[in-house]
Amino acid sequence: MGRTVGMWLYSNGGGDRIQKKMVKRLKERDIDVITDINLRHAIAKKGHIYHGKTKVDQLDLFFSYNAGEQTQYQVFLYQALNRVIPMINSYDAFALTEDKFQTSFLLQQHGIATPEFQLCHRDDSKQLERIMKKWSKMVYKPTDGWGGVGLTKIENEETLNMLLPFLNQMDLRFFYVEKFVKYDNTDFRVDIVDGQFVGCYGRKAGKRDWRTNVTSGGSVFLREPNDEVVELALKAAKVCGTDIAGVDIIYDLEKEEYVVLEVNGIPAFATPEQEKMGLDFNNRKIDLIVDLIDRKTAKKKNK
Structure with a gap:
């Protein structure tokens, strides 16, 4: 019996190329992929969730990876789907990391420093x-x-x-x-997949802003993390139950310690421009995600 997974990946910033590579590597393992399953166009009826003629709830797994185009309707269906098929990330991990308070509360409960x-x-x-x-x-x-x-x-x-x-x-x-944490206006974005360190880069706030987010005028630069930063990111990702996470970490200059600002459940791959700069973790990230999909779908089939 073959395996079929559904995928909804962002297409801007090189996302379309990432998807092609991922589909090719999954096919090499005899896993078919139905792409562009945007739950916004799905309908729930007669105990199934249909996207066109596809019964999404009968797929072996659904991989949703598009932060910019989410709607409440999709999120609602995401929750329903995850009751019957495996998801990456799980709905629980997704919902947790979408909520800053719930994330910070849980991290502090596990002894991880946050603001x-x-x-x-x-x-x-x-x-x-x-x-x-x-x-x-x-x-x-x-x-x-x-x-x-x-x-x-x-x-x-x-x-x-x-x-x-x-x-x-x-x-x-x-x-x-x-x-407000006094810091040097730079952060670490550490990518974690399946409990493994994938890569890291730094972001620096623009001259007129204190936020490091690229959408707020921040810029990306090459940055090697130390062991403490990697360990902190791995622990935060595990506490949040994420299969995939981008953990934002800054150094608190007053307390002299690293703090986790955010755990992002849909961290972007390096864009083609960033790859030219030397950010070269995309292939490793794709391989780890493919391994993860392979393992989770094999587990479902065995059940």
């Missing part, structure tokens, strides 16, 4: 003011979101007073704030 954080109810603006006095600088973060979108640095009560009406207008039930 100090607070979750406040929207009606408790007094609590926010108390935190402001204590921390002097903090960052408001939407609990979901990626690419640095919506991050707001709060450096004084004036900024806080401007932000509060905006947050109330958005009808948010709670606010997640982090103490």
Whole structure:
């Protein structure tokens, strides 16, 4: 009996080329791939989830890897699908890493340093003011979101007073704030697949911003991690239950320790431009993902 997996991978930034390589390597192992399964165009009826004529719930595995085009509808179907077939990442790991508070809370429970954080109810603006006095600088973060979108640095009560009406207008039930960590405006992005270190690069904030995200004007540079950074990333990925993770780590200059800023469940592959710079981990990442798909689908077949 052959195996068939579904895939939805981003196509920009060289993603289409990555997908071709992955499909070819899976075919070499007699694993067929149905690509471009965008759950946005799927329909659930009669106990199945259809994408065109494909019953997605009868595939041996579904690999969803597209941060930029997700909708709530897809995420809802992602959850339903993962009750019946294996997913990479699992729905639980995906949902956890999409939520900054849940991730930071769990990491701290396992003794992994993250920036100090607070979750406040929207009606408790007094609590926010108390935190402001204590921390002097903090960052408001939407609990979901990626690419640095919506991050707001709060450096004084004036900024806080401007932000509060905006947050109330958005009808948010709670606010997640982090103490602003004094760092050198660079970070490590460490890629982990299947409990193994894949590669690392650095990101540096632009001149007019403090965020290192490329979408916020940050830039990528070659950076070798030390053993401590790799161990921290491996531990964070394991705690979050991720098959694939990009762990963002910065060095806290005041506490003199590395802290995990974020665990990203859909870390991009190196773009063609970044590969020219010397970021050469794509092939290793593809091989590890192919191994992972092979193992998870073989396990399902054996069951």
